[in-house]
Amino acid sequence: MAEPFILTDDNCQIPVGFETGLVPRDFEAQPYGSIEGLPAMALPEFSDEEIQDRLNDQEKYKSSLLHMRADYKIRSLNQANYPYCWAFSTTKAIMYLQARMNKPIEELSGWMLGSVASGFVKTGGWCENSMRAAREVGVCSLAEWPQGGTGRSLWNEVTKLAAAKRKVVEWSDIPNDNRNIRILASLLLSNIPVMVEHNRWSHSVCAFYLRSWKPFKYDIDNSWTPNWGNDGCSTMDWIPDNMACPYVVD
C-alpha cells in the first residue's frame, strides 16, 4: 500500500454516484450490552506498552490484517448509490475474518446482507441490523448474489443455502465510552476487524489496522470501490460513535 490517505473533515465528501446510509444507534433505546444475542466485549485491553510492542511485532512478523489484505488480495467493495453502508461494513469484516482463518477468499455481497436485513427496503441502518442477519441467515458471495442486486426474488432456496455456509458465530458489542479507543486498538492488534460508525460522516466502515497509537490512527476499508482513497482505504483518527465486531465465522 502506498502513502496513507488521511481522511479529514475537508476530504470526506461523498463522491458522486455513491451513498452512505448510517442511521445512528439510539443509545438510550439500545444501550451497550442490552441487545439480545450481542454480548458485551470480553477481549482484555492492551496496556500502552503492549500496544507498542504489538505494533512492532505486527510489522516484524507481517501479521496484521493490512498484511493479510495484500496476501489475500482483498479489494474494497462497492455499495454504489444504495444506503447500505451498515451492511457493507459487516460484509467486509467477515471477509477479513475469513482471510485470518485462511479460508479461500470470496468477495461477499453487502447487497444480499442489506437487502435481507432491511426486508428488501432501500433504507439506512446500523451494523447491528446486518450483523444479526449475518448471524441468523449468513451471507452470500458476490458470485451467488450479484452486484446491485436488491430484489426479493433473489432470496430463494439456492441463495439461502449458499448464505448458510457463511454464518457469523460470535460477535460483540463494544462500549461507547472514553475507553473505546483502547478497546479498538486492542481488537485491531488482535486481528479482529471492527465495524466503526461515525455519525458526523453518516457512514459505517470496517476498521482493520492500527497504524499508530500515539497519535491514534487507524485504517478503514470503505465501500466506495478501490478507486476511492488509497486503494479503497484511508487512515483516520476520528473516535467512532458506535462499534461492534464479529469474532468467529463458520
Place this chain on the structure above:
Amino acid sequence: MLFRYSVVFLWGFVWTSILLSQEPSKLTIRGETKVEEVERHVVIKEKVTVVTKLPFTVEAPVGGVAYSWEFPSSIAASRTRNILTVTEGKGQVRVSVEWSTAELKAGNLVVTPFSAELLFYIGEVAPPPKPDPKPDPKPVVPVGFRVLLIHESQEKSPAFFDGRAVKEYLDSKTVKDEGHPSWRRLDKDQAGANLPKELKLLWEAAKPKITTVPAVVIAVNEQVTIHALPKDEQALLELLKKHGGE
C-alpha cells in the same frame, strides 16, 4: 358304607396336599456351579414403513426457508425446497432435513430453526446385522500434511501466530483440499461445519483433546499430534518443518 367313603376321601386329600407342596416345575443342579454375567441379544419385532415403488417423495412442512436435506449416498435423490424426490435406492434409509422459518418482527429478522428425521426401507427389509465380533474399522484418514492453528478469539495470542512466514510455509507444504492449502486458524469453540471434509475429520478428532490454547494440531497421514504453541516464530516453524519437511 359311610365309613368306606370317608377313608377314600381322606386318602385323596392327604396325597393332594403332599403333591402341591413340592413345586414340581423347578429343576435343580446338584454339583459344582458358579455365576457369571453374559451378553444376551434380544430380538424386538417392530413395524416399519417400506416403500414399495420408485420414485417417491419425502416431504417436509411447507412455509419454511433454507431446507437442508441429508440422505445416504446409497440412494439417488433430488431436492426441491421442502420435497425430496427419491429415484433409486434399496434397503434401510435414514433421511433428515433442517429448515427455518423467517419473519420480520418490529424491523428485526426472526428466524426459527426446525429439524426432522425419518427411517424407512425401500424394496425389502434386510435382516438385522449379526453382532460383529471384530472391532470397528479405523476411520479413513486422508493422506497428506495438514495443520490447524487453534486459538481463543477473546484472548491475546502472540503476533507471530498470524505471521506471514508461517502462512508461506504452510501454503507451500500442506496438501490442497478443495483447491486450497489445507491449514486453518480456528477458534477453539468453532464448529468447523464448512471445513473441507478432510479438515473437518481432523478437527472433530482433535477438538476434544485440546486442553490449552493457542495450540497446533498437525496431521501427517494417519498420525495426529497436538502441541502447545511454541514460544516464538522460529520454534513454530521448526515444529512444522519437523512434520512437514524443509
